[in-house]
Amino acid sequence: MGRTRGFEVEEALDVALDLFWQQGYDNTPMQALCRAMNLQPGSVYAAFGSKRDLFTAAVRRYMDTVSAEAIDRINGAPSGLQGLREYFAHLIDAMVDGKRSRGCLITNSLVEFAARDPELAAMFQVHLARLQTSFAAALARARSEGELRPGAGPESADMLVAVVQGMNVLAKSRPGRQALRNVADTALAGLAAAEPET
Amino acid sequence: MGRTRGFEVEEALDVALDLFWQQGYDNTPMQALCRAMNLQPGSVYAAFGSKRDLFTAAVRRYMDTVSAEAIDRINGAPSGLQGLREYFAHLIDAMVDGKRSRGCLITNSLVEFAARDPELAAMFQVHLARLQTSFAAALARARSEGELRPGAGPESADMLVAVVQGMNVLAKSRPGRQALRNVADTALAGLAAAEPET
DNA sequence: CAGTTTGTTGTACGATCATTCATTTAAACG
DNA sequence: CGTTTAAATGAATGATCGTACAACAAACTG
Numbered sequence: 001m002g003r004t005r006g007f008e009v010e011e012a013l014d015v016a017l018d019l020f021w022q023q024g025y026d027n028t029p030m031q032a033l034c035r036a037m038n039l040q041p042g043s044v045y046a047a048f049g050s051k052r053d054l055f056t057a058a059v060r061r062y063m064d065t066v067s068a069e070a071i072d073r074i075n076g077a078p079s080g081l082q083g084l085r086e087y088f089a090h091l092i093d094a095m096v097d098g099k100r101s102r103g104c105l106i107t108n109s110l111v112e113f114a115a116r117d118p119e120l121a122a123m124f125q126v127h128l129a130r131l132q133t134s135f136a137a138a139l140a141r142a143r144s145e146g147e148l149r150p151g152a153g154p155e156s157a158d159m160l161v162a163v164v165q166g167m168n169v170l171a172k173s174r175p176g177r178q179a180l181r182n183v184a185d186t187a188l189a190g191l192a193a194a195e196p197e198t
Numbered sequence: 199m200g201r202t203r204g205f206e207v208e209e210a211l212d213v214a215l216d217l218f219w220q221q222g223y224d225n226t227p228m229q230a231l232c233r234a235m236n237l238q239p240g241s242v243y244a245a246f247g248s249k250r251d252l253f254t255a256a257v258r259r260y261m262d263t264v265s266a267e268a269i270d271r272i273n274g275a276p277s278g279l280q281g282l283r284e285y286f287a288h289l290i291d292a293m294v295d296g297k298r299s300r301g302c303l304i305t306n307s308l309v310e311f312a313a314r315d316p317e318l319a320a321m322f323q324v325h326l327a328r329l330q331t332s333f334a335a336a337l338a339r340a341r342s343e344g345e346l347r348p349g350a351g352p353e354s355a356d357m358l359v360a361v362v363q364g365m366n367v368l369a370k371s372r373p374g375r376q377a378l379r380n381v382a383d384t385a386l387a388g389l390a391a392a393e394p395e396t
Numbered sequence: 397c398a399g400t401t402t403g404t405t406g407t408a409c410g411a412t413c414a415t416t417c418a419t420t421t422a423a424a425c426g
Numbered sequence: 427c428g429t430t431t432a433a434a435t436g437a438a439t440g441a442t443c444g445t446a447c448a449a450c451a452a453a454c455t456g
Contacts, residue, residue, distance in 0.1 A: 004403075026225055027310075042403085051445090110370060166359070166367070
């Protein structure tokens with residue numbers, strides 16, 4: 001019983017997610033969030049709890065949507081190496097044209113929170129582990145298909161995770177598509193077997 | 199004439215630099231800076247201007263000391279590839295034992311400021327360009343000495359810059375030395391000529 | 397249609413922020 | 427030593443922050 005909610009919680013959360021993604025946590029006042037969500041403070045606190053709770057919910061939503069979609073691409077391709085190539089291709093597209101020009105919410109938040117909020121840091125760690133695991137699986141597949149040079153293998157996943165985090169940082173200074181492609185291509189070329197001359 | 203300053207400006211700046219490095223800009227109140235510097239607000243404002251000015255000075259100092267020392271290592275080695283290896287080795291040491299466990303002040307600040315302060319963003323861009331240039335020079339030297347595999351060269355510098363930025367992010371979650379070494383070794387192994395079997 | 401319960405509204409509160417300034421202190425100069 | 431000038435002090439200011447709450451509105455229950 002009682003009055004029904006006049007807004008969609010997930011829609012509002014998406015708006016908050018967008019703001020946190022663009023501006024960071026400390027630099028986004030609750031007032032700005034309320035304005036963007038078209039909600040009064042009371043409604044926000046009733047629905048989400050504190051500002052930190054709202055942020056936590058936004059990070060969770062980011063992991064379940066944006067991040068999950070990207071990671072799924074890694075192992076949804078016909079070959080291991082191709083999965084990696086497609087992952088990076090879409091990442092770069094989103095960094096040039098789309099929302100990833102703001103970097104990655106988790107990378108941004110890791111930098112902002114790792115030293116002061118162990119609970120959030122643990123969430124970010126889960127994300128990194130997922131990414132690493134998917135990279136390792138793709139590399140294992142690529143190796144079994146003879147796509148990798150000797151010495152490269154699942155252990156190389158850590159390097160790819162670092163490259164992605166680095167690209168997320170660099171994306172914030174709006175580099176050209178070519179520069180980003182160069183980064184990804186160089187990283188993958190270092191793992192792939194030498195191509196036969198065309 | 200007049201009363202002389204009772205503190206060393208550079209010493210105070212180093213203290214502020216340390217605090218900004220650990221906690222970020224937004225998360226470091228002027229009050230905390232004053233306490234750490236053992237100075238009253240008036241003295242700080244007289245010496246440095248605004249909080250943003252103090253931060254700018256701290257970033258400049260970081261670039262001139264911490265960052266310059268690290269970059270100098272790249273091309274201070276007997277061979278190109280060896281310079282890169284030494285750069286990463288010292289970077290990893292500082293991430294495990296030293297102040298680099300807080301990441302890199304510039305990487306942190308790039309994430310915090312790129313989208314909202316073009317002037318600071320330009321400073322960070324200079325840093326990235328310096329790093330890229332040094333990497334490219336080392337790679338050119340390495341190539342001319344036959345240390346690189348075919349396909350690798352100065353253009354690969356962008357990938358190394360991304361790897362470093364990524365490691366700076368990952369460092370904040372205190373990874374083990376082994377994980378960091380794996381990242382650096384994998385990145386360099388992808389560029390280096392195949393080693394003869396021992 | 398009353399009563400209960402829940403959501404919404406808008407204001408207001410205390411804390412904390414960056415910054416200022418009148419006052420006091422001390423070094424340098426004649 | 428007295429005057430001048432700059433630095434240090436520490437409280438105060440106004441703005442902005444996250445959050446709470448009293449008043450009002452609406453929907454479900456019986």
